Amino acid sequence: xxxxxxxxxxxxxxxxxxxxxxxxSVPGINPKGETLQFLHDFLGYPVYFIHFISMAKIIGSVxxxxxxxxKIKEWAYAGLFFDLAGAIFSVVMVQKKVDPGMLFFLVPIVxxxxxxxxxxxxxxxxxxxR
Numbered sequence: 538x539x540x541x542x543x544x545x546x547x548x549x550x551x552x553x554x555x556x557x558x559x560x561x562s563v564p565g566i567n568p569k570g571e572t573l574q575f576l577h578d579f580l581g582y583p584v585y586f587i588h589f590i591s592m593a594k595i596i597g598s599v600x601x602x603x604x605x606x607x608k609i610k611e612w613a614y615a616g617l618f619f620d621l622a623g624a625i626f627s628v629v630m631v632q633k634k635v636d637p638g639m640l641f642f643l644v645p646i647v648x649x650x651x652x653x654x655x656x657x658x659x660x661x662x663x664x665x666x667r
Contacts, residue, residue: 540662547655554648555598558617561645562598565591580627594620601652607660614653621646 564572565587576582582590593616600606600613625642629635 538658540659540666543655543659543662547652547659550648550652550655551601554617554645554652555602557645557648558594558598558620562591562594566595580631582627590620601656610656614649614656617649618646621649 565576568576568584568587568591572587573584576587577584597613597616597620600609601617603610621642625639628639
């Protein structure tokens with residue numbers, strides 16, 4: 538695959554993944570209403586943790602958008618995937634079942650996996666082109 542195509546795919550998946558993660562984080566910065574009801578009342582997360590995880594997701598999402606920062610980017614991808622895994626685990630443990638609505642979690646997982654894959658492919662193609 539050409540480096541230009543790899544770069545286009547990388548940025549497409551990365552922007553979509555970051556946008557999704559930021560979009561899902563914003564309500565947790567100052568949780569109220571449905572957000573507070575779901576994360577605190579239903580899942581049992583303490584309010585301070587909701588604030589923390591929301592800010593961490595935003596910082597991680599920005600980190601994967603900034604060119605360079607390779608070591609930080611690795612950590613950011615890991616943190617965002619741990620967040621998604623924790624969200625799935627939390628919902629399954631509270632509901633005591635897996636339902637078809639949880640397929641929605643596949644969207645950010647696939648976007649993130651493709652972003653990470655093409656980030657590594659892009660790094661490799663840049664090294665090989667020198």
